[in-house]
Amino acid sequence: MNEIIKVEHLSKKFGDHEVLKDINFSVKSGNVTCIIGSSGSGKSTLLRCINLLETATSGEILYKNENVLTSKKISSYRAKVGMVFQGFNLFENMNVLQNCKIGLTKVLKEDKEQAEKESLYFLEKVGMLPYINAKPRQLSGGQKQRVAIARALAMKPDVLLFDEPTSALDPQMIGEVLKVIKELAQEGFTMIIVTHEMAFARDVSNYVIYMKDGVICEEGSPEEIFNNPKREETMEFLHRFTNL
């Protein structure tokens, strides 16, 4: 199967604090990879390195076999690798529709009419069509996150990165966002999802990575990780989470 993203010997230091140490993994096209691990283990930093929001200290990130760390086409690569943030990061000065459209017209240079049609299609997909005229500050957290997903989808990315998409949400809104992501998984979107929702991770993923202190501690199929973890640390972590 073709690997769309391959991370090799990735390391990231903030000053002399090594946050990621020799990370190696790959993501196959059409697969969903979930990254789990306690906070501070480097999950966000890993996603941000993949999206080039952070500059990796050493190692390689291959996108379709091309090293993006030495590539000059950062913007077009970013457009192909969508990101959904914990804090939504919707553009506060634009309404819902404009949030989706702006990337299409300004980055992908689509004409306005086409951009609008596509935006409406994706907003409908996440159930936010009725709210196209609302500003982000007028929406609930769950609604904001669904718009953020539509904005990312509208760019027609090859891979979608999610950094704890439901961690900033009230419990009753978590479901509506997870439902949208689940649908995307069923449609075969390639995704890397950092999450603390273990049931969701087990449900949705083809591959699970458990991170601890900046290294990949254990990885494997959801059955392997959740039912038969090999490492002591993984067991402890899962134990803590299922006992919450």
Place this chain on the structure above:
Amino acid sequence: MNTLPQDFFGRIVFIIQKYGFTLIEGAGTTLIIALIGTIVGCLIGFVVGVIQTIPISKKDNIFKRIFVRLIKIVLDIYVEVFRGTPMMVQAMFIFYGSAIMFNIRMDMWTAAYFIVSINTGAYMAETVRGGILSIPEGQTEGAMAIGMTHFQTMLYVIIPQALRNIMPQIGNNLIINIKDTCVLSSIGVVELFFVTKTVSGAYYTVFEAYSITMIIYLIMTVFFSKLLRLFEKKLNGPEDYSLSTTDTLAYTSGMLKYPDKEVHHE
């Protein structure tokens, strides 16, 4: 109608009848210099403020880094010099100084617009820089994540929000400029203060003439402060939004087809 009345209100009426038009002309001059100076100053402020917030990363090549640094230093000096000296001194220095030192005969009007603009620019640069830095990092990251360049991020996401946030300071600057253009009388610009000096000197009606002028200044400043408040409200947009459809079917997905025309961007 040529003898000066004895009472205060009589004198006010006398001055208005005799010099009303001249005073209004002076006020017009004041206003036009303040308005144009503020607008041009804001443009300067935005350019300087945006340049000062250009991130320099270690990945950029050495020439670009040196070039950007150098420009930032020059702009820093500009801001410090014009914020750190009185506008009246700047006016004398630029208008008379440029003639003596460089033999540049700047006409009075050019000098007036130049001084107010460049002065406002120095203040606005700092305001804009602060306005840009006050926009949460997440806005930039959201823009970067969909592939916007630094320039696009600034233009479509950061500056519109920064502009909204600094509207009160822009208003403040306009009001300061309406008042402070009076220092331009020192280089001979016939604005409201200059006119008032002449008027009050003609009949020794200092108190009356300046009473009128106080009120004219106040009307101008209050008018613009209210106007800008309204403009701010408009920038905020409506407090509520209308649902784009009342059809409950729209809440469930699957109604819209993906647009036929496929776009390829390789």
